[in-house]
Amino acid sequence: MAINPLERIALLRDLAGAIIVEIELLPTLNLQLLRLRVDFVNGDKLHIRESWEEDVISRYAYYWLDSAEQLRVGWDNAPHHSHLLTYPHHKHVEAQTNIEESHETTLESVLLIIRERVEERHE
Numbered sequence: 565m566a567i568n569p570l571e572r573i574a575l576l577r578d579l580a581g582a583i584i585v586e587i588e589l590l591p592t593l594n595l596q597l598l599r600l601r602v603d604f605v606n607g608d609k610l611h612i613r614e615s616w617e618e619d620v621i622s623r624y625a626y627y628w629l630d631s632a633e634q635l636r637v638g639w640d641n642a643p644h645h646s647h648l649l650t651y652p653h654h655k656h657v658e659a660q661t662n663i664e665e666s667h668e669t670t671l672e673s674v675l676l677i678i679r680e681r682v683e684e685r686h687e
Contacts, residue, residue, distance in 0.1 A: 567598050567616045571672070576602060578671060580679045604682050607631030612671065624676045635659060639666050639674055 572616040573587050583605050584666040590599035608630050625640040638656040645654045648665045655666040668674050 567596065567614070569598055569600070572598060572600065572612075572614070575671065576600075576675065579675045580604075583679055583682045604678070604684060606682050608636065608678075608682060610674075610678060611634075614671070621670075624669075624671070626671060628674070628678055637677075639668055641669070 569589050569638070573589070576584060576587055581600075583661040584602055585605055586603040588601045588603075590601060592599050594615075596616045598612065598614045598616065600610075602610040602612065604610070608628065610657040611625070611627040613623075614621050623641060623644070625638065627638040627640075628636040630636055635656060635658055637658075638660070640654065640656075642654045643652045645651060645663050648654050648663070650667060653666045653669045655664050655668070658661060658665055668677060
C-alpha cells in the first residue's frame with residue numbers, strides 16, 4: 565500500500581496549523597518515500613523524510629532549521645550511534661556532530677516540540 569501524502573499534510577495542519585505558512589510536497593520517484601518541507605511563521609523550516617513499508621514508517625528524518633538554514637534539531641533513526649540507549653533513534657542538536665538520545669520518534673512528537681518553541685518565540 566502506497567503512502568497517502570494528504571494524510572500526513574492533514575496531520576501537520578491539525579497539530580501545528582497555527583504556526584504553518586506553507587507545506588510543500590517534494591518530488592520523489594519512490595512511492596514508499598515521502599518528502600515534505602514546512603515553512604513556519606517565524607521563518608523556520610522543517611524538512612520531513614519518511615520511508616514507508618506497508619503502513620509503518622521504517623526510516624525517518626525530521627530536520628528543523630532556523631530562518632538562516634542553520635540546524636536547530638534533526639531527529640532520525642539512521643542505524644548508527646549504537647552507543648545511545650535510544651538507538652537507532654537520536655537527534656542532532658544545533659550541529660550534526662552534537663548527537664543526543666531521542667525519545668521523539670514520530671512526526672507528532674517532533675511537531676509538538678516545534679510548535680511549543682515557535683509559539684514561545686513568536687508571541
